Structures are given as C-alpha cells and as structure tokens.
Amino acid sequence: MKHIRLIFTAILVFSISLAYSQDFKIEGEVIGEADGLPIPGVTVFIKGTTHGTVTNLHGKYSLLVTAQDKGKLLVFNHIGMVNQEHTIGDQTTLNISMVSELEELEEVTVVGYSSTSKKLLSSSLQSVDSETLKDLPVATLDAALAGQASGVQINSNSGTPGSALSVRVRGVGSVNAANQPLYVIDGIPVITENSSQVSFSGQTISALSDLSPSDIESITVLKDGAGAAIYGSRAANGVVLINTKRGATGKTKISFNAYGGIQQVYKRLDLLNKQQWFEYKNDQLGIEKYTQEYIDNFPHDTDWQNEIYRDAPIASYDLSLQGGNEKTSFYLSGSYFDQQGVIKGSGYDRTNLRANIDHHFSERVKVGTSLQFGMSENNRIEGDQSLNAPLPNALSLPAIYPVYNEDGTYNEDGPYANPVAIGNEAINKAYTYRGLGNAYLDVAIMNDLTFRTQVGFDYYNLREHSYDPVTTRQGASYNGLGFSANNTSINTTVNATLQYVKSINNHRFDVLAGFSSESYENRSNYIRAQNFSRPEFEYITSASEIIEADSYGLDRGLNSFFAKANYSYANKYIFAFSVRRDGSSKFGTNNRYGTFPSASVAWRMIEENFMKSSSLFSDFKVRGSYGLTGNDAIGDFRYQALYSSGADYNGQPGIAPSQLPNEDLKWETVKQANFGLDLGFWGNRLTLTTDIYQKTTTDMLLSRPLPPTTGFSSVISNIGEMRNTGIEVLLGYEIFRKQDFTWKASLNVSxxxxxxxxxxxxxxxxxxxxxxxxxxxGEPISIFYGYKALGVDSSTGDMVFKDVNGDGEITAEDRTKIGNPHPDFFGGFTNTLNYKNFDLNIFFQYSVGNDIYNGTRVYLESMKGEDNQTTAILNRWRAPGDVTDIPRATANDPNNNNRASSRFVEDGSYLRLKNVTLGYTLPKKITRKAFIDRMRVYVSGQNLFTITNYSGMDPEVNYAGDDGVRMGTDFFTYPNARVYTAGLNVSF
Structure with a gap:
C-alpha cells in the first residue's frame, strides 16, 4: 500500500509539473472597430514582462505562452488605439477589435518616407483628407489646398483654364531660385515646372494641372525644417505629400461622380462709350474736333467686353472601382474634365486613368503599383503683356470701332488688333501626355524590421502648336505666322528604406535609413515660320520661310542618403532626428554634396497624471523644432564655364563664351526654428493648433556684377539673405452636436x-x-517702388509728386516705397453643417493688408494716346479750381502724370465666398430598391461674391503667374469666373 501511495504521489506531481511546463500558442487577428480593417504593428505582450510579439501586415499575431502564464494579462498596444488587456486562459485563439482614442489623436499622417500617429508628431505639418476634398469641385491638386491649410498661401493669379497657381509655404524664400514647394505623389517626387516654350505673358502651364483631384486620398504639407529636412536640397519651400486612393478588403465599391455647370465673368470694367469717348478726345486735343452732330451720326458703339466674354460650360466625370480581398486590393479610376474659358478662344480638357494595386505574396511580403496616364488639351490665348491678346485689346479698343466690316471681314482700323478675330481665328494649343507611376516591394524581415524599395517614373510630354492666319492682324503682317514646339521630360526615382519599429513597455523606437537616386532627362525643340501658302494650312510644312529653330538637351542627377529616428516614452515625451545628404549634378565639385539635419521635440502634457483628471483639456502638446533645408531650383550648369552658338564669322558657324564658372556655387540653405502648441478642449470639441516660426534663407543665389573688362556683366553667386517670421493659427469647433444636426467650423489665420x-x-x-x-x-521682397502721388494741382490739373530728397525737383532720386504686395494676414473659414440627409459646406477665403499695383489703370486712366479709358476719368480735372484726384486729359503730358506712382497702388484685401455646396443624400430605403448604396445630389457655387475695395476685375491676381519676385501686379489679367454647378455622387 505504501508503494502504491508513493507511485500515485509521483504521478500526481509529474502531472502537475507537466501541466505547468507545457507551452501553447495564442493566435488571432487584430482589427479596427471603426472600419474592420486589419491593424499591422500592434504590440502584443504579457503584462509585466518583455515577452511579446507584433502583428504582421495582415494584423495577425502568434505568441507562445506557458501554462504558468495563465491568469496573467495579455496587453494589446498600438499608437492611436485604446490599450486592451485580456486574461490568459485556456483559449488558443483570441481576436481583438481595437477602438481608437480621441478622433484627432487616432489619425495616422503621412510624413517623409513613412507614416506616424498625429499624437506623436513633433514637427509642424497639416493634412487635408478626402472627406474635406470631396465637396470641393476643383480642377487641380493645388487648388484643392486653397484656404485649407494655415501657412499655405495659394493664389489663382488668373482665371485662365489650366494655368499655374502660386503656392507659398510660409512666404517667399528666394529671389532667383523657385518658391514653389516640392510635390511628392505616392512617395515619388513629380515634375511641376512650366515647360512651355511659347510665351503667353505669365499665363503658364502647370504640370500639376494634368493630375486628377478625384484620386486624392490625402494631402499633407510639411511646413517646418524638421518635417521637410528629410527631403533635403529641394525642401526649402515646404513639401506637399499626396497619397492617392487605394483598394480595401470587402465588396467591390463602384463610385460615379459628375457635375456640370456654367461660368460667368462676375465683374467688368466700366469703360467709356461712344459719346464719352469723343468728348474725352476733344478735351485731350484741346479743340472741339468732334461735334455733337458728328457723334450722333457715328454708327458704331461697340461693347468690346460683351464681344469677347461668354458664358462658358464646365463639366467633370469620374468613375472608380475599389475593392479586394485579404490577398489583393485594387483601386481603378477614370476621369474626364472639360472647362471652356469665359474669354473666347480659351479652354482646357483633361482625361485621366489610374490603377493602384496591392498584393500580399505572404504574411511578410507585399508588392504594389500605382499607375496613372493622362492627356490634356489646353486652348490658350495670349495674356497680359501682348498686343495680340483678346482681353487687353478688348479693354483698350475704343467703342467707336466695329467688330466687322460691311463685307463680314474683321475690322482692323483701331490702334490694337481686333480681339474677336484673335479669339475666333488664332490657334494656340498645348497638348500634354503624362505617365506617372511606381512599383514597390515591402518585406517584413522580422516583426519589427521592414525593408521597402520603390521605383518610380514621371513622363511628361508637352506639344505646342500655334498659328495666326491672315484673318488676324498679327497673321496678316507675316502672311501667316506659326510656331511648333515639343518638350519631353522623364524623371526616374529609386528609393530604398529599412525601418525598425519596436515598443518595449512604454518605450517606442522608430528608426529609418534609406537611399534615393533620381535622374532627369529633358529634350526639346522649337520652330517658328511665316509666309503660309493658304489660311487653312496651319502647320509648319505649309510655310515657305523658317524664321527661327532651336533644340535642347539636358541630363541631371541627384543621389541622396537619409536617416531619421523617433523615440517616445509613454506617448508623453517625443524626440525626432533626421539627416539627409544630397549630391547634385547642378553644383561643382567644391559643393556637390550638402547635408541637411533637423531635430524636434514634443511634450504631451495631457498624458501627465496632473492633467488626466482635467475636464477642460482633452489634448495638450508643446512642440519645438529646428532644421535645415535647401533650394537647388536654379538653372543647370550655372557653376560651369558655358559656350553658346551664334558667334558666326564670315559665313562659318562659331561659338563664344556665355558664362563664367563658379565652382563654389552651392544650395541656398534655409534655417528654420518652430515652436508649436496643440490643444484640445472638452473632448476635442474645440481644437487649437498654433505655430510660431522664423525661417532664414542664407547663401541666396544672386547675380554679382562684374567689371566690363571681363566681357561679362555678372556671375551667379551665393551672396544674399532673407528672413520670414510668422504665426499660424488653426481653430476647429464643433458648434452643435445632436443626432440629427451637427455644425462644425474651422478657421485658419496666418x-x-x-x-x-x-x-x-x-x-x-x-x-x-x-x-x-x-x-x-531692410524691406520685404518685391515692394512697389515709385513716386508718392500727393494729388492733383487744382490750378494746373497735373499730379503733384512728393519731393523726397528736398532738392526742389522731381527726379528718379525721389522714388520711394509706395506699397507692399505681402498680406498682413490671410487664411480660410469653413462651416460644415449636416441635418438629417442634408449637408451644407460654406468656405470663405480671405487676404488682408496686401497692396496691388493696378497696371491696367496706368493705360486706361492715362488720358493720353488712343487707348479707351475707364469711366473714372469722367471726374478728371477740366478747369482751374477743380478739386479731384484724376489729372487732366492731354495729348502732350510733360509732367508724365501716369508714371509709376502710389496713384496706381490699391488695397488688395478681400473676402471671397470661395465655395458653397448644398447636398442631399437619398434615404437608403429608396436607394436600396435600386441596388444603390448611396446617392447624393448637390448644387454648388464658386466665387459667388467678393468683398473688396480693389477697383480691378479681380483681387486674386498676378500678371506674372507664380513668379516669386514680380508680385502683386494686375496688368489686363484674365479674371476668375463665378461658377454654378450641379452634381451627382452614386456608389454601388
């Protein structure tokens, strides 16, 4: 019996020991509660230990535990999600659905070469997502940002269809280098420059206009040095990261969106009619040359603005398919956009196709591609500074000239070309063909270590065709004049990164290192010819005389190494560092490589114990950063000694030096310090983000004068400095929140x-x-400089100008600062209201304190020459004793009354109702019967009204397009149109 008892005891002890030493697996999947999608990178660990794992790309995990672990807590931790704890029992499968923390904190934001939770950001950036963009019927990517992001100033410059917008992130930072930000689409930098070889006076073609806004998932603007430094030598003006839509697991979703409408010119200049014109001419000549009887019998009183303006249609259509399964997901889309201009002869249409595909080969290997093809046709008209432009000629031609002669031909008797003939007869077309794409490979080497490589390309071809037949004044002077140009650019990019992400208890590490190589090729040719055989034959082959021909080729490269490291403790203390080293063929051997480091830190005070019990604050984060970025956007080979052709001698071709070398030439460098504060109140019902920054550009690229004995007038050198200091505020408030009614508002001020x-x-x-x-x-860049106008001398009728230097004479030495094109502040104000099935979005854009130089008035209020005049001159000085601010009319103006002076500088402040959209979503009980998931109809208006004191046609204007130096000037510039549209959104 004793032996039996011993054997039983031994078996019992062995069994208990075996039970406690036996290992088993707990497996499962972690998904998001809101969307049901798998969550990769979730840390799964046994509480109080370092034993754990991380979910893979499919959100799945597997953790080996022992029976001794039973009763302990299994913790699931992920950035932006509420921690979950589950007791370990006998279960071998444990699927988790994680819920997000406060909405603002759960967002994952794209940053340089990776993404991160918004709450762990220590740099200054701003994101605009597809929900914000979907209600904005805009034609281009950059237009989608207008007024949406603090610190980002976007002006349309003109209403020319398909033309470039000016985008300034934290002000103008350069004189000779570019001021536009770097655009990166799905991880690949894209071509954005104007490649046109036919000048249209500031109305440039933007390569961005060929990309469809309907494919955007999110736009992120990296504003400070810490965020942008990872892009190094091209990030001085900020970086705009654009992610396009991708597939999703589940049922295939088919979406169709369409809108159509009409555009109208909402403001015209008041110009002299026939009667007023002849009276003015008599005054100008000092004699009554035109009697009332003559005026009454004169047959013509043409309103030239009526003749060139039109109500123009606009339409957009896009169709997309989005879906996939656990292995493969896809997003396919096609879109067509057509916009006729409100000025005859102008218009723009674009077709885009896109395919984004992602595929999981295994739990550790993922591949994907993004492909887009687009083509567009831009019908252009000559712009502000041309004698052959419809708008300037329509405003300048007096009403006394008819549009047509009695035989039906165009009348060309006036001092300027017939604008209707130009709009109807001149051919100015630009055709673009765009291929943009990339392919990537993601390999999870370990749960914490991921390798990613990406190859991308951007193919951009611009073909231009222009022809002025003999039915236009310019064409008649050449017996037909034609241009043909072709420009092809190819940018190829290869990126490779290695990223390590590890969470150990409250410590989180995110380290990334990578390499990038870019190569750019450009080939172009141009030909100009005259003397065409017949008006109907518009191509160069029909011309008998070639006036000019040219061709050009360029190759350049950029090789880069970069790294960044982020560390956070308990989501409270956040540190980030980055560095990039760029080598560019644009610079000589002495400065071919540049290094651009940055550092930032943040303290999330809301995570501190003394803040967690606060009923007022839901977020409280303090940020600080400092970083260096560069600007290499100057002409190629500026460091080299260059030779140019054309130095022919005795009938033999020759070349001659055209540029002195400067091997010391290097990047402009921007040093930027930033301090920021992110606050949330009452469960983030009220949010406030504010930033203060100082941005200093050093080694600015300028032309240094040289002695004439060198044979050159100047050489480009790093010799200038400039500084921008600013404040940005973004305020969001959920004004009303009930089941059937919500009202949200946001205001940004910069x-x-x-x-x-x-x-x-x-x-x-x-x-x-x-x-x-x-x-x-000591002054802002590009101030207006001229004479200070003091008013009209009531005895002579001439303008009086300030004698600045007090020498008793008005000379060039008396010119002074007369205006500033930079605003005191600018921004946007948005209201979004939802009531049951109705939605309303109201968006205002504003600019306050900027001046505009109204160059149009210089001619249309000159009261000399043959130009028509505005009705403002009806208040002109006529006799001694008259008190007015409009000088006399005179054919001979010894006082030069219309010289560049403060007389033509006006306040350019405005408040514009940029967009209003009212929508209605049909109830599901109706749409379900037609197998429709969602159907929404809406009406929308753009530029509905503008409050401004500016006397010109449009205060959101610049005749020189996106030029960063020739700023704030209106010179017969194509106005923005008022647009009315109605649209439909359907998904199946």
Whole structure:
C-alpha cells in the first residue's frame, strides 16, 4: 500500500509539473472597430514582462505562452488605439477589435518616407483628407489646398483654364531660385515646372494641372525644417505629400461622380462709350474736333467686353472601382474634365486613368503599383503683356470701332488688333501626355524590421502648336505666322528604406535609413515660320520661310542618403532626428554634396497624471523644432564655364563664351526654428493648433556684377539673405452636436513678415516687372517702388509728386516705397453643417493688408494716346479750381502724370465666398430598391461674391503667374469666373 501511495504521489506531481511546463500558442487577428480593417504593428505582450510579439501586415499575431502564464494579462498596444488587456486562459485563439482614442489623436499622417500617429508628431505639418476634398469641385491638386491649410498661401493669379497657381509655404524664400514647394505623389517626387516654350505673358502651364483631384486620398504639407529636412536640397519651400486612393478588403465599391455647370465673368470694367469717348478726345486735343452732330451720326458703339466674354460650360466625370480581398486590393479610376474659358478662344480638357494595386505574396511580403496616364488639351490665348491678346485689346479698343466690316471681314482700323478675330481665328494649343507611376516591394524581415524599395517614373510630354492666319492682324503682317514646339521630360526615382519599429513597455523606437537616386532627362525643340501658302494650312510644312529653330538637351542627377529616428516614452515625451545628404549634378565639385539635419521635440502634457483628471483639456502638446533645408531650383550648369552658338564669322558657324564658372556655387540653405502648441478642449470639441516660426534663407543665389573688362556683366553667386517670421493659427469647433444636426467650423489665420537681410554690397535690385517691384535690404521682397502721388494741382490739373530728397525737383532720386504686395494676414473659414440627409459646406477665403499695383489703370486712366479709358476719368480735372484726384486729359503730358506712382497702388484685401455646396443624400430605403448604396445630389457655387475695395476685375491676381519676385501686379489679367454647378455622387 505504501508503494502504491508513493507511485500515485509521483504521478500526481509529474502531472502537475507537466501541466505547468507545457507551452501553447495564442493566435488571432487584430482589427479596427471603426472600419474592420486589419491593424499591422500592434504590440502584443504579457503584462509585466518583455515577452511579446507584433502583428504582421495582415494584423495577425502568434505568441507562445506557458501554462504558468495563465491568469496573467495579455496587453494589446498600438499608437492611436485604446490599450486592451485580456486574461490568459485556456483559449488558443483570441481576436481583438481595437477602438481608437480621441478622433484627432487616432489619425495616422503621412510624413517623409513613412507614416506616424498625429499624437506623436513633433514637427509642424497639416493634412487635408478626402472627406474635406470631396465637396470641393476643383480642377487641380493645388487648388484643392486653397484656404485649407494655415501657412499655405495659394493664389489663382488668373482665371485662365489650366494655368499655374502660386503656392507659398510660409512666404517667399528666394529671389532667383523657385518658391514653389516640392510635390511628392505616392512617395515619388513629380515634375511641376512650366515647360512651355511659347510665351503667353505669365499665363503658364502647370504640370500639376494634368493630375486628377478625384484620386486624392490625402494631402499633407510639411511646413517646418524638421518635417521637410528629410527631403533635403529641394525642401526649402515646404513639401506637399499626396497619397492617392487605394483598394480595401470587402465588396467591390463602384463610385460615379459628375457635375456640370456654367461660368460667368462676375465683374467688368466700366469703360467709356461712344459719346464719352469723343468728348474725352476733344478735351485731350484741346479743340472741339468732334461735334455733337458728328457723334450722333457715328454708327458704331461697340461693347468690346460683351464681344469677347461668354458664358462658358464646365463639366467633370469620374468613375472608380475599389475593392479586394485579404490577398489583393485594387483601386481603378477614370476621369474626364472639360472647362471652356469665359474669354473666347480659351479652354482646357483633361482625361485621366489610374490603377493602384496591392498584393500580399505572404504574411511578410507585399508588392504594389500605382499607375496613372493622362492627356490634356489646353486652348490658350495670349495674356497680359501682348498686343495680340483678346482681353487687353478688348479693354483698350475704343467703342467707336466695329467688330466687322460691311463685307463680314474683321475690322482692323483701331490702334490694337481686333480681339474677336484673335479669339475666333488664332490657334494656340498645348497638348500634354503624362505617365506617372511606381512599383514597390515591402518585406517584413522580422516583426519589427521592414525593408521597402520603390521605383518610380514621371513622363511628361508637352506639344505646342500655334498659328495666326491672315484673318488676324498679327497673321496678316507675316502672311501667316506659326510656331511648333515639343518638350519631353522623364524623371526616374529609386528609393530604398529599412525601418525598425519596436515598443518595449512604454518605450517606442522608430528608426529609418534609406537611399534615393533620381535622374532627369529633358529634350526639346522649337520652330517658328511665316509666309503660309493658304489660311487653312496651319502647320509648319505649309510655310515657305523658317524664321527661327532651336533644340535642347539636358541630363541631371541627384543621389541622396537619409536617416531619421523617433523615440517616445509613454506617448508623453517625443524626440525626432533626421539627416539627409544630397549630391547634385547642378553644383561643382567644391559643393556637390550638402547635408541637411533637423531635430524636434514634443511634450504631451495631457498624458501627465496632473492633467488626466482635467475636464477642460482633452489634448495638450508643446512642440519645438529646428532644421535645415535647401533650394537647388536654379538653372543647370550655372557653376560651369558655358559656350553658346551664334558667334558666326564670315559665313562659318562659331561659338563664344556665355558664362563664367563658379565652382563654389552651392544650395541656398534655409534655417528654420518652430515652436508649436496643440490643444484640445472638452473632448476635442474645440481644437487649437498654433505655430510660431522664423525661417532664414542664407547663401541666396544672386547675380554679382562684374567689371566690363571681363566681357561679362555678372556671375551667379551665393551672396544674399532673407528672413520670414510668422504665426499660424488653426481653430476647429464643433458648434452643435445632436443626432440629427451637427455644425462644425474651422478657421485658419496666418501672418508672416518678410525682410531682405543682405544683398551684394547692399545694392538694391530695381525696376522689376510692370509693378516696378524692388528688392532692398531692410524691406520685404518685391515692394512697389515709385513716386508718392500727393494729388492733383487744382490750378494746373497735373499730379503733384512728393519731393523726397528736398532738392526742389522731381527726379528718379525721389522714388520711394509706395506699397507692399505681402498680406498682413490671410487664411480660410469653413462651416460644415449636416441635418438629417442634408449637408451644407460654406468656405470663405480671405487676404488682408496686401497692396496691388493696378497696371491696367496706368493705360486706361492715362488720358493720353488712343487707348479707351475707364469711366473714372469722367471726374478728371477740366478747369482751374477743380478739386479731384484724376489729372487732366492731354495729348502732350510733360509732367508724365501716369508714371509709376502710389496713384496706381490699391488695397488688395478681400473676402471671397470661395465655395458653397448644398447636398442631399437619398434615404437608403429608396436607394436600396435600386441596388444603390448611396446617392447624393448637390448644387454648388464658386466665387459667388467678393468683398473688396480693389477697383480691378479681380483681387486674386498676378500678371506674372507664380513668379516669386514680380508680385502683386494686375496688368489686363484674365479674371476668375463665378461658377454654378450641379452634381451627382452614386456608389454601388
């Protein structure tokens, strides 16, 4: 019996020991409660230990535990999600559905070469998602950002269909290098420059206009040095990261969106009619040359604005398919956009196709591609500074000239070409063909270590065809004039990154290192010919005389190494570091490589114990950063000694030096410090984000004057400095929140002060453009510089100008600062209201304190010459004793009354109702019967009204397009149109 008892005891002890030593697996999947999608990167660990794992790309995990672990807590931790704890029992399968933390904190934001939770950001950036963009019927990517992001100033410059917008992130940062940000689409930098070889006076073609806004999932703007430094030598003006829509697991979703409408010119200039014109001419000549009897019998009184303006249609259609399964997901789309211009002869249409595909080979290997093909046709008209442009000629031609002669031909008797003939007969077309794509490979080497490589390309071809037949004045002078140009650019990019992400208890590490290589090729040719055989034959082959021909080729490269490291403790203390080293063929051997480091830190005070019990604050984060970025957007080979053709001698071809070398040439460098604060109140019902920054550009690329004995007038050198200091505020408030009714509002306000710190030997750069802009130390870049107008001398009728230097004479030495094109502050204000099935979005854009130089008035209020005049001159001085601010009319103007002066500088402040959209979503009980998931109809209006004191046609204007130096000038510029549309959104 004793032996039996011993054997039984031994078996019992062995069994208990075996039970406690036996290992088993717990497996499962982690998904998001809101969307049901798998969540990769979730840390799964046994509480109080370092034993754990991380979910893979499919959100799945597997963890080996022992029977001794039973009763302990299994913790699931992920950025932006509420931690979950589950007791370990006998279960071998445990699927988890994680819920997000506060909405604002759960968002994952795209940053350089990766993404991160918004709450762990220590740099300054701003994101705009597809929900915000979907109700904005805009034609281009950059237009979608207008007024949406603090610190980002976007002006349309003109209403020309398909033309470039100016985008400034935290002000103008350069004189000769570019001021536009770097655009990166799905991880690949894209071509954005104007490749046109036929000048249209500031109305440039933007390569961005060929990309469809309907495919955008999100736009993120990296504003400070810490966020942008990872893009190094091209990030001085900020970085715009654009992610396109991708597939999703589940039922295939078919979406169709369409809108159509009409565009109208909402403001016209008041010009002299026939009667007023002849009276003005008599006054100008000083004699009554045109009697009332003559005027009454004169047959013509043409309203030229009526003749060139039109109500123009606009339409957009896009169709997309989105779906997939656990292995493969896809997003396919096609879109067509057609916009006729409100000025005859102008218009733009675009067709796009896109395919985004992602495939999981296994739990550790994922591949994908993004492909887009687009083509467009841009019908252009000559712009502001041309004698052959419809709008300037329509405004300048007096009403006394008819459109047509009695035989039906165009009348060309006036001082300027017939604008209707130009709009109807001149051919100015630009055709673009765009291929943009990339392919990537993701390999999860380990649960914490991921390798990613990506190859991308951007193919951009622009073909231009222009022809002025003999039925236009310009064409008649050449017996037909034609241009043909072709420009092809190919940018190829290869990226490779290695990322390590590890969470150990409250410590989180995210380290990334990578390499990037870009190569750019450009080939172009151009030909100009005249003397065509017949008006109907518009191509160069029909011309008998070639006037000019040219061809060009360029190859350049950029190789880069970069790294960044992020560390956070308990989601409270956040540190980030990055560095990039770029080598560019644009610079010589002395400075071919540049290094761009950055650092940032953040403290999420809301996670501190003393803040967690607060009923007021739901978020409280303090941020600080400092970083260096570069600007290499200057012409190629500027460091080299160059030779140009054309130095022919005695009938033999020859070349001659055209540029001195400068091997010391290097990037402009921007040093930027930023301090930010992110606050949330009452469960983030009220949110506030504010940033204060100082952004200093050093080693600015400027032309340094040389002695004439060198044979050259100047050489490009790093010799200037400029600074922008600014404040940005973004305020969001959920005003009303009930089951059937919600009302959200957001306001962004931005202000900056620009100052030129250093120029070569302190010498100002003067007489820039139509606005007489000037660059001077101690002043903002591109101030207006001219004479200070004091009013009209009531005894002579001439303008009185201020004698600045007090020498008793008005000379060029009396010119002074007369205006500033930079606003005091600018931004946007949005209201979004939802009541049951109705939705309403109201968006205002504003700019306050900026001046505009109204160059149109210089001619249309000159009261000399043959130009028509505005009705403002009806208040002109006529006799001694008259008190007015409009000088006399005179054919001979010895006082030069219309010289560049403060007379033509106006307040450009405006408040514009940029967009209003009212929508109605049909009830599901109705749409379900037609097998429709969702159907929404809406009406929308753009530029419905503008409150401004500016006398011109449009305050959101610049005749020089996106030029960063010739700023704030209106010179017969194509106005923005008022647009009315109705649309439909359907998904199946």
């Amino acid at each position: 202000t900056y002060r620009n100052e030129v710190l250093k120029l070569y030997n302190g010498q100002p750069i003067d007489n820039i453009g139509r606005g007489n802009n000037r660059i001077e130390e």
